[in-house]
Amino acid sequence: MNTLKKIIKELHFSLVNSFPVSIANKLPLGALTKKERWSIGIYTGRSPVDFDAPKEIKNPVLTRRNVSDVRAGFVADPFMIKVDSTWFMFFEVLNQQTRRGEIGLATSEDTVNWKYEQIVLAEPFHLSYPYVFEWMNEYYMIPESHQANSIRLYKASKFPTEWSFVGNIKSGASFLDASIFRHADKWWLFTETNPQHNFDTLRLYYADELLGSWIEHPKSPIISGNAHIARPGGRVLVMNDKIIRYTQDCQPDYGTQLRAFEITELTTTSYQEREIDQNLVLQPTGVGWNGAGMHHIDPHLIHEEQWIACVDGRG
Numbered sequence: 567m568n569t570l571k572k573i574i575k576e577l578h579f580s581l582v583n584s585f586p587v588s589i590a591n592k593l594p595l596g597a598l599t600k601k602e603r604w605s606i607g608i609y610t611g612r613s614p615v616d617f618d619a620p621k622e623i624k625n626p627v628l629t630r631r632n633v634s635d636v637r638a639g640f641v642a643d644p645f646m647i648k649v650d651s652t653w654f655m656f657f658e659v660l661n662q663q664t665r666r667g668e669i670g671l672a673t674s675e676d677t678v679n680w681k682y683e684q685i686v687l688a689e690p691f692h693l694s695y696p697y698v699f700e701w702m703n704e705y706y707m708i709p710e711s712h713q714a715n716s717i718r719l720y721k722a723s724k725f726p727t728e729w730s731f732v733g734n735i736k737s738g739a740s741f742l743d744a745s746i747f748r749h750a751d752k753w754w755l756f757t758e759t760n761p762q763h764n765f766d767t768l769r770l771y772y773a774d775e776l777l778g779s780w781i782e783h784p785k786s787p788i789i790s791g792n793a794h795i796a797r798p799g800g801r802v803l804v805m806n807d808k809i810i811r812y813t814q815d816c817q818p819d820y821g822t823q824l825r826a827f828e829i830t831e832l833t834t835t836s837y838q839e840r841e842i843d844q845n846l847v848l849q850p851t852g853v854g855w856n857g858a859g860m861h862h863i864d865p866h867l868i869h870e871e872q873w874i875a876c877v878d879g880r881g
Contacts, residue, residue, distance in 0.1 A: 602639065602640050602642075602660075602880060603640060603855075603858075603880055603881040604640040604641060604642035604821075604878050604879070604880050605626035605628065605629040605630070605640070605641060605642075605855045605856075605878065605879060605880075605881070606626055606627060606628040606629075606641050606642070606644045606655075606657060606876060606877070606878050606879075607619065607623075607625035607626045607627055607855065607856065607876070607877050607878070607879060608620070608623050608625065608627050608677055608678070608874065608875070608876060608877070609848075609863075609874070609875045609876075609877050610623075610872070610873060610874050610875070611865075611873045611874075611875070612871050612872070612873065613871070613873065614803055614805075614810055614826070614865050614867075614873060615810070615826045615842050615844050615847050616844070617847065617848065617863070617865070617873070617875055617877070622678065623677075623678050625855060625856075626855045626856075626879065627678075627679075627680045628641050628644075628655075628657070628672055628680055628682065629641060629855075630659075630660075632672070632680075632682040633659055633670060633682060634682060635684050635685055636659065636661045636662070636663065636668065636685060637661070637662040637663060638659050638660060638661065638662065639660035639661075639662045640658075640659075640660050641657050641658065641659055641660075641670065641878075642657060642658050642660075642694070642862065642878045643657055643658040643694050643695045643696065643710075643862050643878060644656070644657040644862065644864060644876035644877070644878060645657070645695075645696055645697055645698045645800075645801065645864045645876070646698075646864055646866070646876050647698050647699070647700065647705070648866070649725070649726075651675060652673055652674070652675060653673065653674045653675070653677055654671065654672075654673055654698075654725075654726045655671065655672045655673070655674070655680065655876055656669055656670070656671055656686070656696040656698050656707065656726075657669070657670055657672070657696065657876075657878075658670070658693065658694035658695065658696070659685060661685075661688070666688075666689075666691065666692045666693070667692045667693045667694040668685050668687065668688040668693055669685065669686055669687035669688070669693055669696045669707075669709055669729075670682065670683075670684070670685050670686065671683040671684060671685075671686045671726055671727065673726075677874055683726075683727070684727065686726065686727050686728070686729060687707070687709065687720065687729050689711065689714070691711060691713035691714045692710075692711070692712070692713045693709040693710065693711055694709060694710045695709060695710035695742075695743045695744075695862075696708075696709040697709070697744065697745060697746060697801065699746065701748075701776070704721060704722070705721070705722035705725045705726070706719060706720065706721050706722070706776070707719075707720045707721075707722070707729060708720070708735070708744050708746055710741070710742060710743055710744065712740045712741060712742055715737060715738060715739060715740060715741075716734045716735075716736065716737035716738075716741070717734065717735040717736040717737070717741045717744045717755070717757065718731060718733075718734055718735070719731075719732050719733055719734070719735055719776060719777065720732065732777065733777045735755065735773075735776070735777065735780060736755075736757075736771065736780055739759060739761070740759065740760075740761050740763070741757045741758075741759060742757060742758040742759070742763075742765070742797060742798075743757065743758055743797055743798040743799070743814075744756070744757040744798070745757070745798040745800070745801065745802050745811070746802070747801075747802040747803075747804050747809070748804065749804055749809060749832060750832070750833070751774075752772050752773065752774060752834075753772060753773045753774070753775070753776060753778075754770065754771070754772050754802075754832070755770070755771045755772070755773075755780070756768060756769070756770055756788070756798050756802065756811060757769055757771075757798070758796055758797040758798060759787070760796075764793060765793045765796060765797040765814070765816040765820065766789070766790070766791050766792055766793040766796045766816075767787050767789065767790050767791070767796055768787055768788045768789035768790075768795075768796040768797070768798070768813075769782060769783075769786045769787050769788065770782070770783040770785070770786045770787075770788050770837065771783065771786070772834060781834075783834070783837060784834075784835060785836070785837040788837060788839075793815075793816040793817045794815050794816070794817050794825070795813045795815070795825060795827070795841070796813065796816075797813060797814040797816055798811065798812065798813060798814070799812040799813050799814040799824045799825075799861055799862055799863060800812040800824070800862050800863040800864050800865075801863075801864045801865065803865060805867075808828065809828065809829040809832065810826055810827065810828055810829070810842070811826070811827050811829060811839070812824055812825070812826050812827075812847065812863055813825050813826070813827060814861045814862070815846075815861075819859070820861075821859040821860070821861035821880055822849075822850070822859050822861070823846050823848060823849040823850065823859070823860060823861070824846060824847045824848035824849070824860060824861060824862070824863055825841060825842075825846060825847060826841070826842045826844070826847045827839045827840065827841050827842065828840055828842055847863060848860040848861075848863060848877060850879070850880075851879075854881060855879050855881045856877075856878075856879020856880065856881065857879075857880075857881050858879075858880045858881060859879065859880040860877060860878065860879045860880070861878065861880075862877060862878045863875050863876075863877050864876050864877075
């Protein structure tokens with residue numbers, strides 16, 4: 567009997583680890599073929615913590631059915647960047663054939679109508695959470711690559727469709743949803759690191775250069791043993807001296823809702839934050855494409871007190 571249990575356990579481990587960690591930790595043995603109905607929408611708001619679905623946009627703006635070059639199980643984890651007059655959105659596409667996440671691209675001129683373009687990045691391991699940003703007139707991306715036990719940095723060799731690997735920021739452990747930002751002439755990076763994928767441990771690193779020597783902050787882990795507020799949930803906002811980090815609430819289930827924290831003190835020796843005293847930034851609506859959960863946001867300021875964000879939801 568013990569031998570049989572061991573075989574079943576090993577089989578379960580093998581199957582689960584062939585799926586993205588976001589799905590694998592939700593599904594029990596025997597339910598691994600269940601589709602996660604993640605889609606992507608556009609929200610607007612008057613502040614970076616006050617968003618809602620606008621009436622003029624028909625959400626979701628992207629679903630797995632929009633993906634034309636692979637058979638997609640879902641689309642999720644959207645990040646976008648505006649270049650000239652065009653919005654470029656990068657997001658995870660679960661490739662049904664390979665059972666791995668790949669990075670897809672969609673474009674829009676008005677943020678209302680989106681056109682799916684193509685898969686722009688695929689590896690022999692799972693990719694998701696394509697954190698795209700611009701630095702010194704170059705475009706970079708840090709997709710989650712936990713199956714490679716590393717935080718990998720890519721640079722656009724031909725934006726937006728061609729990306730080249732330039733090096734590891736960190737390696738040797740499981741890093742989830744790495745979220746990078748620039749503050750006080752340094753790079754800072756949040757990432758969730760619980761090796762059991764309990765989504766309850768948030769670590770913080772800093773460096774002078776993107777591929778420099780990354781140092782773990784002396785107050786890290788910033789969060790330990792709390793799956794409500796540990797796993798990053800989108801782009802870290804830096805507005806003058808105000809810094810906001812978004813965090814997935816993974817209790818009672820992964821991808822339930824989204825919270826926001828203001829970082830009130832950040833130096834190489836100190837760290838303080840407070841949860842923004844406000845309703846949840848994102849939460850399930852109970853019906854439709856985002857009825858069961860929401861766990862990601864990428865906000866952008868368009869005009870004074872006018873924000874737009876790409877979000878995802880599970881029906």
